[in-house]
Structure formats: C-alpha cells, structure tokens
Amino acid sequence: MKTIKNYLVAVSTFAALLVIGNLSAYAQAPSNSQIVGIVQAANQIDINISTLALTKTKNPKVKEFANEMISDHTNLEKSVADLAKKLGVTAEPSDTSKQLKQQAADEMKKLRSLRGSAFDKEYAAHEIAFHQAVIDAATKMLIPDAKNAELKSALEEAAPLLQGHLQHAQQLQQSLQSGS
Amino acid sequence: MPRHSTRRVLQTFASTVSMVAILPVSVGAQSVQPDKGAQHVVIIKQMHFDPSQLTIQSGGTVEWKNEDIFSHTVTADDGSFDSGLIAPGGSWQMTVKRAGKIGYHCRPHPNMTATLIGQAAAGQQPVPSNAATLKWSPPTSPEEFHPILVNFTAALFPLALLSDIVGRIFRRQSLHNTAWWMVLYAAVITPFTAAAGWWWKLSAGSDLPAKLITVHQWLGTSASVLFIVLAAWRWRIHKRGTSPSLAYLTCALIAVLALIYQGSLGGKMLFEK
Numbered sequence: 286m287k288t289i290k291n292y293l294v295a296v297s298t299f300a301a302l303l304v305i306g307n308l309s310a311y312a313q314a315p316s317n318s319q320i321v322g323i324v325q326a327a328n329q330i331d332i333n334i335s336t337l338a339l340t341k342t343k344n345p346k347v348k349e350f351a352n353e354m355i356s357d358h359t360n361l362e363k364s365v366a367d368l369a370k371k372l373g374v375t376a377e378p379s380d381t382s383k384q385l386k387q388q389a390a391d392e393m394k395k396l397r398s399l400r401g402s403a404f405d406k407e408y409a410a411h412e413i414a415f416h417q418a419v420i421d422a423a424t425k426m427l428i429p430d431a432k433n434a435e436l437k438s439a440l441e442e443a444a445p446l447l448q449g450h451l452q453h454a455q456q457l458q459q460s461l462q463s464g465s
Numbered sequence: 466m467p468r469h470s471t472r473r474v475l476q477t478f479a480s481t482v483s484m485v486a487i488l489p490v491s492v493g494a495q496s497v498q499p500d501k502g503a504q505h506v507v508i509i510k511q512m513h514f515d516p517s518q519l520t521i522q523s524g525g526t527v528e529w530k531n532e533d534i535f536s537h538t539v540t541a542d543d544g545s546f547d548s549g550l551i552a553p554g555g556s557w558q559m560t561v562k563r564a565g566k567i568g569y570h571c572r573p574h575p576n577m578t579a580t581l582i583g584q585a586a587a588g589q590q591p592v593p594s595n596a597a598t599l600k601w602s603p604p605t606s607p608e609e610f611h612p613i614l615v616n617f618t619a620a621l622f623p624l625a626l627l628s629d630i631v632g633r634i635f636r637r638q639s640l641h642n643t644a645w646w647m648v649l650y651a652a653v654i655t656p657f658t659a660a661a662g663w664w665w666k667l668s669a670g671s672d673l674p675a676k677l678i679t680v681h682q683w684l685g686t687s688a689s690v691l692f693i694v695l696a697a698w699r700w701r702i703h704k705r706g707t708s709p710s711l712a713y714l715t716c717a718l719i720a721v722l723a724l725i726y727q728g729s730l731g732g733k734m735l736f737e738k
Contacts (some may be wrong), residue, residue, distance in 0.1 A: 353536075364534055410634075446535065449574025450574070452576050453574065
C-alpha cells in the first residue's frame with residue numbers, strides 16, 4: 286500500500302513539474318539571466334532537501350546518496366556562478382523558478398512530517414521525480430532557449446550528471462523497496 | 466605434572482607452531498608479488514571514463530585521474546574493487562592482477578560505465594617457486610606481518626581447545642596447564658594480528674573486496690577481544706586447578722569455528738581476487 290502511495294506521490298510531483306516545464310513553453314522564452322536563476326533554484330532545492338535528509342535518515346545508503354547530491358549540486362552551483370560571472374549575467378527570478386521553489390517548499394513541509402523508512406521512500410521518490418523534471422526542463426526549454434553558446438554548452442554538459450543522479454535515485458528506491 | 470615437563474610440552478608445541486607458521490607464509494609472500502607492467506591512465510572528465518575500454522597486461526597498473534568538477538568512484542560491477550570517492554583533482558591506482566574482462570562504473574553516477582580487459586602477459590612465465598621459497602627476508606609490510614601472525618593465532622587457540630578436551634577425557638592436568646598457556650599466548654598475539662590486518666586494510670584502501678573485508682575486519686577485531694575474555698576465564702579455571710567446564714569448552718569451540726570462517730574469508734580475499 287505504501288509503495289503505491291509513494292508511487293502516486295512521485296508521479297504527481299513529476300506531473301506537476303512537467304506542467305511547469307510545458308506551461309513555460311507557451312510563455313515567453315526565458316532570458317539567460319532567468320535560465321541561470323532556474324538552474325540556481327534547482328541546485329539549491331536539491332541541496333536543501335538532501336541536507337534535511339541527512340538530519341532525518343538513519344539509512345546509510347540514503348545518507349551516502351544525500352551527501353553525493355549535496356556535493357555534486359554544490360559543485361554545479363559554483364560552476365554556474367563562475368560562468369554567470371564570466372558572462373556578466375545576474376540570476377533573475379522567473380515564473381518557473383518561483384514555481385519550483387514553491388513546489389520544493391511544499392515537499393520540504395511533507396518530508397519534515399515523515400520519519401524512518403516512510404521518509405526515506407518519499408525522499409527517493411522525490412529525487413526521481415525532481416531529476417526527471419529538471420532533465421525534461423533542461424532538454425526541452427533551457428538548452429534550446431539558451432542564447433549564449435557557453436551557457437548552452439554548460440547546460441548540455443550538466444545533463445549526464447542529472448541523468449546519473451536519476452539512475453542512482455532509482456537504484457536507491459529499488460533497494461529501499463526490497464529492504465536491502 | 467612437574468614444572469620442567471610442562472615446559473618441555475610447551476617447547477614442543479612452540480617449535481611445531483613456528484615451523485608450520487613461518488615456512489608457508491614465506492612462500493606466499495614471495496610468490497604473490499606482481500610483475501610491474503606499464504602504467505596506463507584513464508581520465509575521468511565530463512561524466513565519462515576516457516578511454517571507456519582499456520586492455521592491459523596483468524601485473525600492469527592503471528591510474529584513474531579525476532579531471533571533472535564532481536567526485537567519482539571506480540567501482541567493479543562484480544564488487545571486486547572500489548576506489549571510494551575520488552575528489553576533483555585526485556587520482557587512484559590499481560594493479561591488474563588477473564586476466565579477463567571486467568566492467569566498472571561510478572557509484573554516484575551509474576550511467577558512467579567502462580571496461581577493463583586484463584590480459585595474461587605475452588611470454589610471461591610463472592615465477593619459479595624454488596627460487597622464491599629459499600630466499601628469506603625480514604617482513605616489512607602488513608601483507609607479510611598479518612599472514613605470519615595469523616598462523617600463531619590459528620594454531621594456538623584450536624590446539625588449546627584440543628588439549629583441554631583430551632585432558633578432560635584422560636584426566637591429565639598437565640594437558641589443561643598446556644591449554645591455559647596456549648590460550649594466554651593466543652590472547653596476547655591476536656591483537657597484534659588484528660592490528661597488522663587493519664594496517665593492511667588501511668594501506669590497501671579500497672583495493673580489497675568491500676563486503677569480505679568489512680566482515681573480516683570486524684570479526685577479527687571481535688575475536689581479539691573475545692580471546693582476551695576467554696583467557697581471563699581460562700585463568701580462573703587454571704587457578705582453581707580443575708578441568709574447564711562444558712560452558713567454557715562450548716564457548717571456545719564457537720571461537721574456533723569463528724576462527725575457521727575468518728580464515729576462509731582471508732583466503733578468499735587473497736586467492737580469489
């Protein structure tokens with residue numbers, strides 16, 4: 286029953302994030318400053334949620350995963366900040382970044398109320414949905430809309446990292462479900 | 466039994482243990498030294514291993530250099546090696562000890578995969594065993610100390626149990642006295658064995674099978690504590706001058722079985738890698 290619940294939560298989170306991505310396709314294409322703002326928001330969301338995971342989980346595999354997310358997204362955030370500085374771009378908020386932050390705040394609230402394996406499973410489900418949504422947003426919106434070649438290239442290089450995180454989160458979810 | 470007879474029995478045991486322990490270890494320590502081959506480098510950059518397939522002669526060394534901005538691992542698909550996290554700018558080396566194809570990946574990023582193909586060196590002849598066995602040099606590394614010390618532990622404790630069992634059957638106090646001294650020696654020497662094992666583990670890093678080494682290191686550490694407890698128990702029995710109780714003998718038997726299992730794990734790590 287819990288597995289179905291986690292699955293539904295993951296699917297609904299994923300669907301919500303997808304809607305954000307698709308809605309923004311109808312809106313005006315984001316500027317380079319807004320793209321940087323979206324990437325920074327996505328990085329910060331995963332760092333915050335994974336930092337919460339470190340304080341709540343007792344599962345070593347979840348701890349290891351959360352540490353990796355914090356480390357990778359911190360490094361990614363730094364490289365984005367360095368690139369933005371080099372290009373003279375200042376991060377700007379957009380509807381997409383605001384919606385991402387709102388979704389993340391709701392998810393944080395939910396995660397704070399959970400404990401033990403329920404927390405671990407929800408965290409893994411969120412990480413899958415989140416990374417899938419960010420990959421979709423990057424490939425369908427951010428990369429095509431990036432007007433600067435260096436920014437476009439940096440986003441393209443980040444895609445395999447996000448894909449790796451997605452696969453690792455899927456492995457984590459499988460191990461949590463099998464109880465190993 | 467008079468005191469000098471006890472001493473003679475102990476001397477016989479000690480000589481036997483020394484002969485059994487030291488000779489085969491010298492053979493093992495000399496013959497497992499790999500032939501140093503050419504060094505190969507795999508660059509980790511932009512979420513890729515480059516080259517993604519590397520063929521190397523067994524005995525050769527591969528170095529993975531992390532030139533990415535993220536930490537990565539070099540982890541065998543079959544769990545036979547794991548570098549642990551290699552920080553950006555860091556590197557990790559491994560000597561390929563066997564022929565065959567093995568896939569590896571990065572643990573935090575499972576989409577990063579590559580293959581290592583170990584080939585038997587062309588014209589490579591096995592090291593003549595007679596040349597290696599006759600040459601002796603003092604041990605200097607944990608790979609030499611640990612197997613030497615472990616032979617004393619492995620011999621002393623089971624023989625102490627055997628001596629107690631035989632002494633109980635034939636009601637010979639001299640055999641119980643011998644057993645007490647052997648338990649004492651095992652309790653003294655085993656912490657050194659465990660320390661040498663930890664030294665080996667820490668110096669080898671992740672170049673050891675992760676699951677096996679975890680069980681082996683903690684079982685060994687527990688055994689060294691357990692032997693001290695059993696020695697204290699055996700000393701109380703020795704002071705009373707009686708035969709050890711069935712409870713003590715059962716505990717000692719469990720310790721011996723754990724020791725046999727521990728030995729099998731050590732063997733697997735050394736010879737099946």
